[in-house]
Amino acid sequence: MPGAAPQKIIIDTDPGIDDAMAIHQAFADPRLEVIGLTTIFGNVTATRATRNALHLAEMAGHPAVIAGGAPVPLRRAPEPPADFVHGPEGFGSLPAPAPDRAADPRSAARYLCESCAAAPGEIIICAVGPLTNLAAALAYDPSIARHAGRVVVMGGSAARHGNVSDCAEANIWNDPDAADLVFAADWDVTMVGLDVTEKTRCSPQDFADLATESPGIGGFLQAATEFYFDFHEAKLGERICFMHDPSAILAITDPHLFDFETMPISVICDGSEIGRTVAGGEGRRDVSVAMQVDSPAARARFMQVVATADDSVATRRRNHHAHKPHGHEQQGHEQQGQKHHSGKTVTGG
Ligand code: BDR
Ligand code: CA
Numbered sequence: 001m002p003g004a005a006p007q008k009i010i011i012d013t014d015p016g017i018d019d020a021m022a023i024h025q026a027f028a029d030p031r032l033e034v035i036g037l038t039t040i041f042g043n044v045t046a047t048r049a050t051r052n053a054l055h056l057a058e059m060a061g062h063p064a065v066i067a068g069g070a071p072v073p074l075r076r077a078p079e080p081p082a083d084f085v086h087g088p089e090g091f092g093s094l095p096a097p098a099p100d101r102a103a104d105p106r107s108a109a110r111y112l113c114e115s116c117a118a119a120p121g122e123i124i125i126c127a128v129g130p131l132t133n134l135a136a137a138l139a140y141d142p143s144i145a146r147h148a149g150r151v152v153v154m155g156g157s158a159a160r161h162g163n164v165s166d167c168a169e170a171n172i173w174n175d176p177d178a179a180d181l182v183f184a185a186d187w188d189v190t191m192v193g194l195d196v197t198e199k200t201r202c203s204p205q206d207f208a209d210l211a212t213e214s215p216g217i218g219g220f221l222q223a224a225t226e227f228y229f230d231f232h233e234a235k236l237g238e239r240i241c242f243m244h245d246p247s248a249i250l251a252i253t254d255p256h257l258f259d260f261e262t263m264p265i266s267v268i269c270d271g272s273e274i275g276r277t278v279a280g281g282e283g284r285r286d287v288s289v290a291m292q293v294d295s296p297a298a299r300a301r302f303m304q305v306v307a308t309a310d311d312s313v314a315t316r317r318r319n320h321h322a323h324k325p326h327g328h329e330q331q332g333h334e335q336q337g338q339k340h341h342s343g344k345t346v347t348g349g
Helices: 017-030 048-059 107-118 133-138 171-174 177-184 204-213 217-237 244-253 295-304 309-323 331-341
Strands: 006-014 033-039 066-068 123-127 150-154 189-192 258-263 266-268 277-279 285-295
Touching: 006 017, 006 107, 006 244, 017 033, 017 048, 017 244, 017 295, 017 309, 033 048, 033 107, 033 244, 048 066, 048 217, 066 107, 107 123, 107 133, 123 133, 123 244, 133 177, 150 177, 150 244, 150 277, 171 177, 177 189, 177 266, 189 244, 189 331, 204 217, 204 295, 217 295, 244 285, 258 309
Parallel strands: 006 033, 006 123, 033 066, 123 150, 150 189, 189 285
Antiparallel strands: 258 285, 266 277
């Protein structure tokens, strides 16, 4: 998108290690304007997800609005957080962060509806957690289906393949009823599932390189991903990690890296195959499903963008200070500036 205005996105997220990778990637990519992060239970509780999202925005000096979302699925009893994948606080072995910023008072569903209504067709909602907030937004104001530019979902699988059961992917499995409502709604949905996200892999060396190139954000990601590599190594016998959530961001910024097929999608909401995404659904609109990915190019693109993360943080802070009206600083931003200048680490320890 050279020369074009950055694409506005809201990321609906359960941070989460690969969520943190995707969010810092999106913050650093000049082709995107992240206007907000809405949070959801999943990898961590909803309370921790909001705290972690505030922390990610704060460490990047990013003004994205953070709006807290649903703590439990629509109908099912909640599953326990995936602490064995993402660590007790969500960022591997790193301790609980303590952000200074506060969340927006609006619920995630209301924030999504109001933001999309204020800029009809301009905002892509990129959902990289369970889809409860999106289903809640459709219930809160059904016109969000017209107002959202597009919805890009990390979740599901076109093949009969899963990562929490043999046929269910975690984000869909955590709230299959919500996911089915999202795929049934009359809006433009892209599904970026395990078909592609498990094909693109990072190594510990990749994060060592990011920590060298961008010591603040890259250093944080290197520290957080140690735990993620442990999980993948125990599961696969290989010290790699899948690029789930970053792939959804790449499907927005670099769609040419993927092959898509269109088909309606439904979600199995009961029984032994609960959480499985299947092709089909009477009267449903087609979903664009990512089937193939140029994995080396996708990994390289992620690396290239995140390597610039610290530069983006510095530029953002410089612009913020240059545009700050004398005596009228916004409290949240000023706190970030003080934190930066006091030399306190931004690496989330
Ligand atoms: C998805 O589940 C979560 O654990 C990850 O953050 C990703 O969004 C992968 O199945
Ligand atoms: Ca996620």
